[in-house]
Amino acid sequence: MTDALLTACNLTKQFRSGTQRVPVLDDISLELSRGGSLALTGRSGSGKSTLLNILCGLEAPDAGSVRVLGQQFEGTASNARIESRWATLRRQQIGVVFQEANLMPALSLLDNVRLRARLAGQDQENSQDWLARLDIGELAHRYPDQVSGGQRQRAALAMAFAMKPSLILADEPTGSLDRHTAEAVIEQLFELQSRYGCGLVLATHDSELAARCGQRLDLGHLSRD
Numbered sequence: 001m002t003d004a005l006l007t008a009c010n011l012t013k014q015f016r017s018g019t020q021r022v023p024v025l026d027d028i029s030l031e032l033s034r035g036g037s038l039a040l041t042g043r044s045g046s047g048k049s050t051l052l053n054i055l056c057g058l059e060a061p062d063a064g065s066v067r068v069l070g071q072q073f074e075g076t077a078s079n080a081r082i083e084s085r086w087a088t089l090r091r092q093q094i095g096v097v098f099q100e101a102n103l104m105p106a107l108s109l110l111d112n113v114r115l116r117a118r119l120a121g122q123d124q125e126n127s128q129d130w131l132a133r134l135d136i137g138e139l140a141h142r143y144p145d146q147v148s149g150g151q152r153q154r155a156a157l158a159m160a161f162a163m164k165p166s167l168i169l170a171d172e173p174t175g176s177l178d179r180h181t182a183e184a185v186i187e188q189l190f191e192l193q194s195r196y197g198c199g200l201v202l203a204t205h206d207s208e209l210a211a212r213c214g215q216r217l218d219l220g221h222l223s224r225d
């Protein structure tokens with residue numbers, strides 16, 4: 001038995017397109033230790049987001065299993081109890097930072113961070129500080145539709161860190177950022193990751209970001225158009 005934070009075994013996933021089946025993931029396995037980091041790379045459409053969705057229970061694989069934070073999830077099995085186990089993990093221990101940053105539109109950035117911390121049972125007092133670390137402290141009282149896509153993305157990262165999660169799953173965390181801002185966010189990401197010892201799985205096209213991760217899984221060869 002290893003002390004893995006996250007293990008995925010033999011994951012397979014196909015989507016249907018009309019009468020055709022489109023294979024996206026074919027026998028993918030990975031393992032992440034506590035405090036480890038993994039970059040998912042590969043060209044557009046190679047399955048990075050699909051894999052991230054499976055790793056946090058937002059999508060079920062056709063076959064294979066995921067073990068995360070000591071909980072085992074097998075293949076296509078899905079019922080209310082399994083959904084609820086995944087939802088609890090996402091609320092308390094897995095910080096999910098996806099391309100469509102899931103901010104509540106009716107709340108300011110600051111209140112979004114506070115809410116995320118509260119739902120995870122964490123202190124809300126540092127919420128402003130989390131935004132400042134991502135260099136958007138001065139935008140704390142704006143609403144999500146009053147900031148840019150890159151600023152929303154950074155707010156989503158602040159929300160993930162405010163949870164003090166055991167694992168962060170991030171889809172293109174530097175995707176909407178200019179080089180200078182991306183470098184600053186990468187620094188913060190790894191500084192916070194090492195300080196809090198959380199695991200990190202990132203889907204990215206950013207070679208600099210991928211190079212900072214301890215492991216890399218290239219899904220590129222799986223792409224089929």
Ligand SMILES: Nc1ncnc2c1ncn2[C@@H]1O[C@H](COP(=O)(O)OP(=O)(O)OP(=O)(O)O)[C@@H](O)[C@H]1O
Binds near residue numbers: 015016048051
């Ligand atoms: N719900 C769905 N139904 C049908 N096909 C889907 C669905 N979701 C994703 N796909 C297809 O699966 C493939 C993998 O998509 P995915 O979003 O995982 O790729 P990606 O590597 O994250 O791409 P990108 O780098 O562009 O974000 C693509 O061909 C996509 O069109």
